[in-house]
Amino acid sequence: MKVVIAIVRPNKLDYVTSALRRGGISGATVTQAKGFGEETAVSDWDMSGELTEKVKIEIVLDDDDCDRVVELIKKTIGTGKAGAGFIYVQDVVAKHTHW
Numbered sequence: 001m002k003v004v005i006a007i008v009r010p011n012k013l014d015y016v017t018s019a020l021r022r023g024g025i026s027g028a029t030v031t032q033a034k035g036f037g038e039e040t041a042v043s044d045w046d047m048s049g050e051l052t053e054k055v056k057i058e059i060v061l062d063d064d065d066c067d068r069v070v071e072l073i074k075k076t077i078g079t080g081k082a083g084a085g086f087i088y089v090q091d092v093v094a095k096h097t098h099w
Contacts (some may be wrong), residue, residue, distance in 0.1 A: 001092040002066045004073070006057045007033065008085035012077045015053045019076045020059065025069060029058045037086075054085075062091055 009017060013030065020028060034051035060067060070087055075083045 001094050002054055002061060002063055003092045004059045004061065004066060004069050004087065005090065006059075006073050006077070006087045007035070007054050008055055008057065008073075008077050010055050010084065013057070016057060016076050018071060019072055020069070022068065023072050024067075025059060025061070027059070030056075031056045060094075078099050 006016065010032075017028065033054045033056045036051055057064050057073075060071060066089060070089065073087055080090070
């Protein structure tokens with residue numbers, strides 16, 4: 001099993017969740033987050049930079065679905081510019097799949 005984690009701008013959340021549902025994904029966990037990255041221009045690194053509002057989407061799925069879901073999210077949020085978001089994938093060891 002894998003977990004796909006996508007960090008996206010809040011205004012893209014509805015687009016991503018809609019695309020996931022159309023793609024047959026049965027569930028995801030969404031949390032609000034703040035962070036900074038390449039899109040944050042800080043001229044003086046000694047100063048505290050502003051944190052940007054983000055949304056973290058986590059989807060646990062079978063290995064076979066991983067590449068398809070990553071591509072689906074990339075197509076939905078991709079702008080080609082820094083700050084659109086990022087996606088990473090981790091292995092999951094599941095002890096219980098249903099409670």
